[in-house]
Amino acid sequence: xxKVGYLPKFLMLGGAAALSGYxxxxxxxxxxVVTASKKDVSVTDLAAAANVIGGEDVVPGGVQSVRDMIxxxxxLSIGDQFGFARVFMRGIGMTSIDIGGEGAVAFLQxxxxxxxxxxxxxxxxxxxxxxxxRGPQGTxxxxxxxxxxxxxxxxxxxEEFGGYIRATAGNYGLLDFEGAVDLPMGDALSxxxxxxxxxxxxxxxxxxxxxxxxxxxxxxxxxxxxxxxxGSVRATAAYQHYEEDDQNFAFHYFGPSEGNPxxxxxxxxxxxxxxxxxxxxxxxxxxxxxxINTRDGDSGIVTLEFDVAENQTLKSITSxxxxxxxxRDDLDSTDANLFGQNNYTERSESxxxxxxxxxxxxxxxxxxxxxxxxxxxxxxxxxxxxxxxALLAPTLCGTPVGDAIGAGRYEQNGDVDIExxxxxxxxxxxxxxxxxxxxxxRYNYEERTxxxxxxxxxxxxxxxxxxxxxxxxxxxxxxxxxxxxxNMLLYATYNQAFKSGVINTGSTSPPLxxxxxxxxxxxxxxxxxxxxxxxxxxxxxxxxADLQISFVDETSTVSTINAAEAENYGLEVxxxxxxxxxxxxxxxxxxLSAEYExxxxxxxxxxxxxxxxxxxxxxNAPEYTFKVGLNYNASMMGGDVMLRGEYYYQDDVYFTEWNxxxxxxxxxxxxNARAMYTFPxxxxxxxxWGRNLADEEVISNNIITAxxxxxxxxxxxxxxxxxxxxxxxDF
Numbered sequence: 263x264x265k266v267g268y269l270p271k272f273l274m275l276g277g278a279a280a281l282s283g284y285x286x287x288x289x290x291x292x293x294x295v296v297t298a299s300k301k302d303v304s305v306t307d308l309a310a311a312a313n314v315i316g317g318e319d320v321v322p323g324g325v326q327s328v329r330d331m332i333x334x335x336x337x338l339s340i341g342d343q344f345g346f347a348r349v350f351m352r353g354i355g356m357t358s359i360d361i362g363g364e365g366a367v368a369f370l371q372x373x374x375x376x377x378x379x380x381x382x383x384x385x386x387x388x389x390x391x392x393x394x395x396r397g398p399q400g401t402x403x404x405x406x407x408x409x410x411x412x413x414x415x416x417x418x419x420x421e422e423f424g425g426y427i428r429a430t431a432g433n434y435g436l437l438d439f440e441g442a443v444d445l446p447m448g449d450a451l452s453x454x455x456x457x458x459x460x461x462x463x464x465x466x467x468x469x470x471x472x473x474x475x476x477x478x479x480x481x482x483x484x485x486x487x488x489x490x491x492x493g494s495v496r497a498t499a500a501y502q503h504y505e506e507d508d509q510n511f512a513f514h515y516f517g518p519s520e521g522n523p524x525x526x527x528x529x530x531x532x533x534x535x536x537x538x539x540x541x542x543x544x545x546x547x548x549x550x551x552x553x554i555n556t557r558d559g560d561s562g563i564v565t566l567e568f569d570v571a572e573n574q575t576l577k578s579i580t581s582x583x584x585x586x587x588x589x590r591d592d593l594d595s596t597d598a599n600l601f602g603q604n605n606y607t608e609r610s611e612s613x614x615x616x617x618x619x620x621x622x623x624x625x626x627x628x629x630x631x632x633x634x635x636x637x638x639x640x641x642x643x644x645x646x647x648x649x650x651x652a653l654l655a656p657t658l659c660g661t662p663v664g665d666a667i668g669a670g671r672y673e674q675n676g677d678v679d680i681e682x683x684x685x686x687x688x689x690x691x692x693x694x695x696x697x698x699x700x701x702x703x704r705y706n707y708e709e710r711t712x713x714x715x716x717x718x719x720x721x722x723x724x725x726x727x728x729x730x731x732x733x734x735x736x737x738x739x740x741x742x743x744x745x746x747x748x749n750m751l752l753y754a755t756y757n758q759a760f761k762s763g764v765i766n767t768g769s770t771s772p773p774l775x776x777x778x779x780x781x782x783x784x785x786x787x788x789x790x791x792x793x794x795x796x797x798x799x800x801x802x803x804x805x806x807a808d809l810q811i812s813f814v815d816e817t818s819t820v821s822t823i824n825a826a827e828a829e830n831y832g833l834e835v836x837x838x839x840x841x842x843x844x845x846x847x848x849x850x851x852x853x854l855s856a857e858y859e860x861x862x863x864x865x866x867x868x869x870x871x872x873x874x875x876x877x878x879x880x881x882n883a884p885e886y887t888f889k890v891g892l893n894y895n896a897s898m899m900g901g902d903v904m905l906r907g908e909y910y911y912q913d914d915v916y917f918t919e920w921n922x923x924x925x926x927x928x929x930x931x932x933x934n935a936r937a938m939y940t941f942p943x944x945x946x947x948x949x950x951w952g953r954n955l956a957d958e959e960v961i962s963n964n965i966i967t968a969x970x971x972x973x974x975x976x977x978x979x980x981x982x983x984x985x986x987x988x989x990x991x992d993f
Contacts, residue, residue, distance in 0.1 A: 297373070298393040298413040300402055300618050300629060306787055309700065309741050309753035311336075311800040311834060315392040317417060322430040322438055322988050323936050323951025325392065327385055328369075328412070329962065329980070333889055333910040333932060335394050336834045336850045339882040341917075341963030342978050344606055345511040345555055345589040346379035348963055351396055352802065353830045353856030353883030354409040354779075358812040359965060360820050361608055361641030362678050362712075362766035366409035366777065368399065372416055372500070374563045374581030375406075377637055377680075378610050381559055381585050384504050385480055388442045388456035390415045396834075397802060398781040400737035400759030401702035404633070404684040408759040408779050408806075418498060419452035419488040420444035424993055432986020435463035450491035457483045464509065465982055466545030468552060469537060470597040475512040475553050476545070476979070481505060494569040505558045512553035513604075514544060515595035516975040519924040519966050521867025526596045527972050531652050534598030544959055545979060549592035551603045557587035573622045582613040593645070593971050601653075601672075602971065605644040612637035612680075625692040629702075637680040641767030643820075645672040647720055653970075654720060667720055674768030674820075676714015676727055682762065683707055688739065700741035702757075707734045710773070712765040716819075731773035735760040750788035757781050764810060764822065771822045780805045795839040804830040809880075811919065813863065816870035818968035825919070826860035828880060846893045856883035861919065866966055866973050878921045884913040884929075900942035907935045917964040917977070924975050925964040932958065945992050952985035 294305045294314045305312050313335050319325055328347055329340040339350040348356040349367040356365035356379055369376045376382055386392070392414055399407040425443035430436065442456035459481045464474025482504035489497040515537050518525045528534035537548040547553070566578040586609050594602025616633040651664035658664035688702030709732035716725045739757035746752070761777035785800040808824040815821045832854040839847045858878050864870035879885075891908035910932045917925040933956050938949035954960075964977035 296393050296395075297415060298370075298395050298411055300373075300631065301620050306789060306796060307751065309743050309751065309755060309785070311396040311783070311785065311798070311802075313394040313396070315394075317388075317390045320386050320389045320392065321428070321949075322432070322436075322986060323934075323949065323953065325386060328382055331392070331394075331412075332912070333908060333934065335396070336836060336889075337396060337832065337852045337854060337887065338394070339884065339912070339915065341882070342383055342511060343963045343965060344591075345383070345557075345587065347382040348379070348882070349382070349409075349412070350882040351409040352804070352832060353854055353880045354804070354806065354809075355882060357881060358764070358766070358810060358822055360766040360769055360812055360822055361606070361643065361674075362639065362769070363764055363810070363812060363822065364406055364762070366406065366761055368403045368405075368407040368411045370411065370413045371561070372498075372563050372565065373413065373579050373616070374561075374583075375614055375635065376561075376583060377612050377635075378583070378585050378608070380557065380587055380608060381583065381610075384506075384559065385458060385460060385482060386414060387440055387458035387482055388417045388484065390417045396800075397783055398757055398759030398779050398804070400757050400779075400781075401686055401688055401704045401739040402631075404686070404704050404706045404737070404760060405635075405682055405708060405762045408761045408777055416484065416486065416500065417442065417454065417456070419454035419486055421446060421452060426990060426992045428988060428990045430986050430988040432462075433984060434465065435461070436984070436986055437461045450489055452488050454486045454488075455484075456486075457481070465979070466512070466514075466543065466547065468509075468512075469540045469542050469546055469548040470550055471552060473509060473552055475509050475547055477508050478510055479506065479508040496567040497565065499562070499564045501560075501562045503558075503560050507556050509553045510555040511589060511591075511978065512547050513591040513593065513595070513976045514547060514979055516544070516961065516964060516977060517924070519867065519973045519975050520922050521865075522973040524972055526594055526974060527653060528594050528596040528598035528600040528602075532596075532598035532600065532649070534594075534596030534600070536596055540597070545982065547592070547595075548597050549595065550597050550599050551590060551592035553592075554588065554590040557585065559586075560584045575620045577618045577620075579616045579618070580614070583610070584612075585610040593967055593974075593976070595971070595974055595976060599648055601645060601647045601650040603646055603648070605642070607640075607642040607644070609640040610637060627690045628687070629689070630687040632685045633683060635680070635682045639678045639680065639767065640676070641678075642675040643673065643768065644675075647671055650720055670719025670722070671717060672720075672818075673717040674714070674727075674766075675717075676712055676768040678710055678712045678765050678767055681709045696745050698743040698745075700739070700743070702739040704737045705734070706737065706760045706762075708732065708762040710763065710765045712767065712769075714768040716768050716770050725770060727768050727770060729765060729773055731763055731765065733763045733776050735776060735778065749791060751786070753783075753785050753787075755781075755783045761810070766820075766822055769822065770819065774810050774822055775808045775824050777810050777824075778807050795837065797838075798834075798836045800834045802830070802832055804828075806830065809858075811863075813918070814866070814966065814968045814973075816864060816969060818970040823863075825858065825863075828856065828858050828861075830854070830856040830880070830883075832856075844894055844896050846895070848891045849889065851888040852886065854883055854885055856880040858919065863919065865920070866969070867920075867922075875919050878919055879916055881917050881919065882915055884915045886913040887911060898939070902940040902944075904936075904938045904940075906937070907933075909933050917961075918966060925966060927961045927964070930958050930960050931956065932960075947990045949988045949990070950986070951988070952983065954981060954983050955985075957983040
């Protein structure tokens with residue numbers, strides 16, 4: 263990341279054109295370079311809505327996981343469910359609750375795809391920066407980028423010995439240790455070793471057992487080698503391992519759903535109690551089943567760069583990813599031993615290869631690439647039917663027949679083999695000093711083959727789910743740029759994007775058709791003449807077809823369908839300004855309209871009668887959001903002090919297509935603050951920080967469970983108030 267002038271806190275674009283003439287007499291803001299466009303481009307010169315979060319903000323009290331990014335990125339909404347990330351951008355994102363489903367935001371590390379949503383919840387550490395491209399990225403990224411792209415750029419080895427050690431302690435028993443060291447190994451070769459260890463008590467308690475829930479016990483390591491002899495070849499190779507073993511991602515009970523007022527069936531049948539009947543809070547659970555979360559992941563990325571000729575480069579990115587995880591929760595939401603133990607097992611092995619060619623001329627720039635991806639995915643959803651005879655055949659309980667019914671299971675299991683490739687090209691031509699045309703196109707192909715079974719012993723059913731399908735699509739892009747002055751850029755873009763069809767493991771649903779979008783965006787970016795303020799305004803209109811939606815149907819089975827059409831449009835305004843030598847300001851505000859144009863589905867509150875949902879708002883699509891942050895930087899007692907306060911507000915959201923208050927989070931605000939003192943010599947620093955200081959109780963996701971559990975409301979929470987102190991040593 264190239265730095266110019268004084269460093270403010272956040273390096274996000276900002277603004278309003280009406281403010282561009284405001285006279286700032288204080289230092290310039292830093293120039294920020296983004297690599298997610300597959301070439302190094304200053305964010306202010308990129309004809310797209312983009313954000314960069316610097317590595318100095320990927321720290322305790324700042325961004326530590328993908329869900330912390332909602333404050334920093336306009337129109338980003340994130341929750342988790344069944345232990346995987348649900349990332350939404352401009353109203354489009356991860357709606358599937360089945361193994362095999364994928365999000366609409368492509369998630370990458372150093373340009374290599376991270377395919378599994380469960381792997382996207384791993385903690386972030388030792389990053390140079392986080393890059394976000396908002397909006398469909400059909401040409402450069404193809405599959406799975408119908409809403410946008412998030413790219414984690416890891417810190418690379420330095421040429422001299424050095425590094426850092428960071429130790430954090432906070433409430434809920436937080437202990438966090440992170441560090442990295444650069445190890446030169448000659449004139450051309452260097453290494454960087456980084457690690458992070460995090461241990462935290464739970465935000466809640468299982469009142470039945472006394473065990474914690476939503477705690478964290480995680481660790482991660484990364485080793486990176488870099489080769490650069492100053493010639494035409496450069497290379498990096500990185501290996502990373504992470505693991506978790508805790509009781510995180512617990513299912514929280516929020517109450518009965520609309521039209522199903524009785525609550526958990528275990529209450530009248532077995533005298534069970536919900537968490538609220540047992541005197542707990544929304545962060546607690548009251549369950550005979552412990553929440554279990556274990557996951558291990560390994561990845562490797564090898565990047566080779568060649569200067570093939572003057573102004574021509576070729577890059578190769580080779581990656582493998584492995585994930586093995588297990589998750590257990592209690593769907594009946596009580597302390598009774600009912601048929602609610604929900605076991606998720608997921609194993610994935612994947613590798614990808616991408617080549618990117620870049621040519622830079624006087625007026626013509628040309629980029630071309632090809633990628634190949636394959637994945638072997640295994641998934642199992644297992645629910646033992648313990649005591650189900652009390653619901654289906656109460657007179658048989660205790661008899662051999664009743665015991666046989668209760669010894670059965672609900673199970674989805676199977677493998678999905680995925681193979682995909684894409685070929686793309688993009689050219690930009692400078693027509694005049696002020697006008698540039700960018701045109702691109704991509705061919706996408708994907709094939710999926712699923713083998714497995716759907717088993718429901720209570721009916722009884724044992725159905726093979728073997729199926730195969732392939733899809734292809736061509737996604738074009740056309741952009742017109744107009745630069746009336748050195749400090750202003752206007753652009754208009756049309757592009758299409760493609761999200762592959764889906765085959766879920768062990769699912770009786772037929773293969774889903776791909777999700778596609780026609781996207782239009784116009785934008786204005788600029789800065790004041792002295793560089794004291796940057797601004798960005800973007801407006802967009804999306805026409806989505808065949809949106810992929812998951813829900814639980816009348817047979818208590820997870821179904822995934824294409825939800826016909828949706829229309830999204832909105833406006834985003836961002837400002838980043840150096841107000842004085844000591845004060846900097848970052849602000850954004852967004853408006854979003856995201857509605858189904860055509861969608862019919864069975865109503866869980868009315869016997870699953872099919873109803874028209876056209877005109878309803880899409881899940882996780884707040885109409886308004888805004889953020890304001892203020893920084894103070896100054897020298898003090900021979901060192902440097904930094905003070906930061908920020909407030910984020912998100913409007914109401916619905917979590918299902920039904921737009922009901924049984925799956926709803928009203929508008930809320932998050933107040934965060936951080937203060938840091940860097941001692942003379944700039945080696946030691948001490949920071950104190952707090953997040954969600956007003957202690958808002960925020961539901962981050964809410965699903966309606968199966969009729970088998972009386973369509974209960976369960977889901978996950980954002981963290982309550984957290985605070986701590988961090989000591990850092992740079993050497």
